[in-house]
Amino acid sequence: MINQEIQLSNRLGLHARAAGKLVNVTGRFSADCWISFNNRRVNAKSIMGLLTLAAPCGATLKVELDGSDEQAAYTAITELIDQRFEEPE
Amino acid sequence: MLSLTGTAIADGVTIGTVHRLIQDELTVQQMTLTSEKALQLETKRLHQARQSAAEQLRQQQQRTSNPAADEVLGMHLQMLLDPELLDNTIATISSGKCNAEWALIQVQTKLLDQLNISEDDYLRARTDDIEHVIRLLHQQLQSDNTNLADHLPTKLHDIIVVAADPSPAELVLIKQRGASGLVTEQGSAYSHTAILARGLNLPTVLAVPQALSILREHEMLILDGHHGALFAEPDEAMQRHYQQKTIAYQQHLSKQKTLGQVACQTQDGTAIQLLANIEHAGDIKNALDAGATGIGLLRSELLFLQEQPGLVDDEQLQYECYTRLAKLMHQDGKALPLTVRTLDVGSDKPLPQSSEKIDWYLNAEPNPALGLRGIRFSLRYPQWFKIQLRALLRASQHGHIRILLPMISMREEILSVRRLIHKCSMDLKAEQYSELQADAIELGAMIETPAAALAIRELLPLVDFIAIGSNDLVQYTLAIDRKNDNISRWYAPQHPAIVSLLTSIISAAHQHKKPVSVCGELASAPDYIPLLLGMGLREFSVHPGCLLNVKQQLHTLDQAVCRDRITELLADSASQP
Numbered sequence: 001m002i003n004q005e006i007q008l009s010n011r012l013g014l015h016a017r018a019a020g021k022l023v024n025v026t027g028r029f030s031a032d033c034w035i036s037f038n039n040r041r042v043n044a045k046s047i048m049g050l051l052t053l054a055a056p057c058g059a060t061l062k063v064e065l066d067g068s069d070e071q072a073a074y075t076a077i078t079e080l081i082d083q084r085f086e087e088p089e
Numbered sequence: 090m091l092s093l094t095g096t097a098i099a100d101g102v103t104i105g106t107v108h109r110l111i112q113d114e115l116t117v118q119q120m121t122l123t124s125e126k127a128l129q130l131e132t133k134r135l136h137q138a139r140q141s142a143a144e145q146l147r148q149q150q151q152r153t154s155n156p157a158a159d160e161v162l163g164m165h166l167q168m169l170l171d172p173e174l175l176d177n178t179i180a181t182i183s184s185g186k187c188n189a190e191w192a193l194i195q196v197q198t199k200l201l202d203q204l205n206i207s208e209d210d211y212l213r214a215r216t217d218d219i220e221h222v223i224r225l226l227h228q229q230l231q232s233d234n235t236n237l238a239d240h241l242p243t244k245l246h247d248i249i250v251v252a253a254d255p256s257p258a259e260l261v262l263i264k265q266r267g268a269s270g271l272v273t274e275q276g277s278a279y280s281h282t283a284i285l286a287r288g289l290n291l292p293t294v295l296a297v298p299q300a301l302s303i304l305r306e307h308e309m310l311i312l313d314g315h316h317g318a319l320f321a322e323p324d325e326a327m328q329r330h331y332q333q334k335t336i337a338y339q340q341h342l343s344k345q346k347t348l349g350q351v352a353c354q355t356q357d358g359t360a361i362q363l364l365a366n367i368e369h370a371g372d373i374k375n376a377l378d379a380g381a382t383g384i385g386l387l388r389s390e391l392l393f394l395q396e397q398p399g400l401v402d403d404e405q406l407q408y409e410c411y412t413r414l415a416k417l418m419h420q421d422g423k424a425l426p427l428t429v430r431t432l433d434v435g436s437d438k439p440l441p442q443s444s445e446k447i448d449w450y451l452n453a454e455p456n457p458a459l460g461l462r463g464i465r466f467s468l469r470y471p472q473w474f475k476i477q478l479r480a481l482l483r484a485s486q487h488g489h490i491r492i493l494l495p496m497i498s499m500r501e502e503i504l505s506v507r508r509l510i511h512k513c514s515m516d517l518k519a520e521q522y523s524e525l526q527a528d529a530i531e532l533g534a535m536i537e538t539p540a541a542a543l544a545i546r547e548l549l550p551l552v553d554f555i556a557i558g559s560n561d562l563v564q565y566t567l568a569i570d571r572k573n574d575n576i577s578r579w580y581a582p583q584h585p586a587i588v589s590l591l592t593s594i595i596s597a598a599h600q601h602k603k604p605v606s607v608c609g610e611l612a613s614a615p616d617y618i619p620l621l622l623g624m625g626l627r628e629f630s631v632h633p634g635c636l637l638n639v640k641q642q643l644h645t646l647d648q649a650v651c652r653d654r655i656t657e658l659l660a661d662s663a664s665q666p
Contacts, residue, residue, distance in 0.1 A: 012211055013209060013211070015211060015215065016164055016168075016215050016218055016281070017160065017161075017164055020163070020164045020167045023167060024167075040203070042173075043172075043173055045172060045173075046171050046172060046173035046174070047164075047167050047168050047171050048168055048171045048173060048174050048200055048219065049171075049173050051200075051204065051215050051218070051219070052200055052203035052204050054203075054204055054206070054209060054213070054215075056209045086371060087371075
């Protein structure tokens with residue numbers, strides 16, 4: 001079980017394409033993956049769920065992972081968020 | 090003649106005849122189902138609708154060659170296939186004992202309620218995406234209203250389509266069938282429909298209230314996408330005016346397409362180096378595609394921010410990062426210059442995140458603009474500066490890397506850096522990099538303080554090139570913070586002090602045979618480009634998105650005419666009593 005916080009730094013926040021990229025990453029792993037923001041917790045494999053978080057730039061997300069490949073999933077998620085979803089500014 | 094207005098979202102003007110796209114209003118009724126078998130049937134219908142909707146989106150995605158369309162359609166496909174959307178709808182069917190359509194409405198309402206709470210306009214505009222995707226499912230469920238492809242005429246040439254709220258998928262189809270423009274009743278400038286209209290160069294006016302009832306089928310319509318204006322049944326004068334505008338717009342489009350490949354020169358044939366200011370690797374391709382001949386400014390502190398945390402004190406990671414960028418700059422067997430500005434931080438400009446180490450040293454200062462910033466910080470705390478210099482020296486073996494120093498105001502600063510570079514390269518050679526040719530690396534100074542500008546002849550012999558940071562230079566010279574609303578209207582780069590300062594820097598650089606570029610916003614300001622050209626500037630470093638526009642403007646300018654204008658301006662200000 002992993003329980004960590006991570007901050008969004010891309011300009012547009014967790015917008016649709018960013019959420020799509022995140023789902024592409026979480027979908028590769030078997031671990032259950034949950035993301036919470038503003039007291040709401042959603043399945044990080046659901047793009048619609050992530051969108052409804054409406055997390056803006058600077059938001060701190062709580063990431064919970066549970067499963068045999070949780071460590072690899074966490075590394076992949078932080079990499080994507082730290083690279084600002086590969087977006088131009 | 091009748092005129093209407095809406096939201097302007099994409100440039101371009103067009104004249105065409107109206108085709109109104111009337112789609113059946115979705116009417117969903119709640120059906121209460123009692124038998125287990127009936128509920129299972131609803132679940133099955135939902136699965137089928139989901140599959141055929143996905144198939145439609147996939148086909149459209151395959152047919153489009155536009156990267157923006159490909160991306161947005163791919164994202165809608167992801168939303169359509171969202172596992173939670175499916176699970177929640179199935180759960181609602183069985184708990185509410187209702188039909189699939191009704192269950193979808195419940196699920197959609199819940200999703201939209203959550204999004205509408207958001208205060209962020211951009212994120213709130215994603216309600217459009219959710220509505221468009223769920224509408225696609227409804228259309229599949231109601232078999233008599235299958236899909237847009239069947240509604241829409243196969244040829245839409247010279248036709249302006251008027252629709253309520255087209256989804257990105259529908260927009261792509263409208264464009265593919267040759268429509269010359271689009272008017273919608275709903276939609277925000279942040280919607281993906283708006284983003285795609287821009288990406289596909291389709292002249293569009295959004296959010297024209299009641300457009301479907303006001304505009305009549307087959308009537309003539311002028312669409313001015315730049316101003317968000319519509320003119321129905323225009324008079325002759327208006328038609329003539331817009332026919333010319335339409336032709337000019339078409340020429341502009343075809344020019345932009347070829348402009349990337351054309352060499353940058355002025356009308357009289359003076360060659361200009363067009364460079365790009367970038368913040369990360371993704372910009373390099375855009376810059377080279379638009380015809381940039383090098384990177385005039387890479388803001389390394391922004392690179393640190395975007396890459397892995399810890400980059401700032403990890404030499405190996407920085408080395409790999411610069412090497413990757415330098416390799417991207419190889420084109421046709423040539424290594425184009427990559428100018429890396431060393432860490433440019435100050436107490437008003439800290440490194441967000443991941444950099445507590447540096448922020449600790451940046452104590453609050455009473456006057457940060459005149460404080461410990463740029464090269465002053467790097468020389469005061471050389472532990473990070475050395476890491477960056479060593480990484481740059483090593484990476485310079487893989488490409489044409491140039492080092493640019495921010496906030497230089499005196500000779501001693503450049504001499505100190507030269508000594509540090511020498512020390513770092515000796516150390517590197519002694520370690521394992523005996524082949525290093527580090528002394529050959531080009532070193533440049535940002536000219537952004539009045540002190541550096543006025544003492545330019547002292548500094549030039551010590552550097553290989555200079556880059557004028559016009560934003561700071563203008564602020565410091567006029568003593569005006571352009572972000573301060575009380576005084577920002579006096580932020581005037583046309584001030585004689587600025588014109589004469591820039592002119593003297595550029596001519597001093599020419600006398601010393603040292604390359605000089607301008608990398609602030611003045612280099613892409615349409616009213617300032619002729620002045621810079623007149624001052625003798627031959628290197629413009631601008632944001633990648635501005636490259637084509639700057640190039641296009643330079644093509645129309647005559648170097649001698651611009652030079653005469655500067656001579657006049659300087660003579661005028663000298664002769665004032």
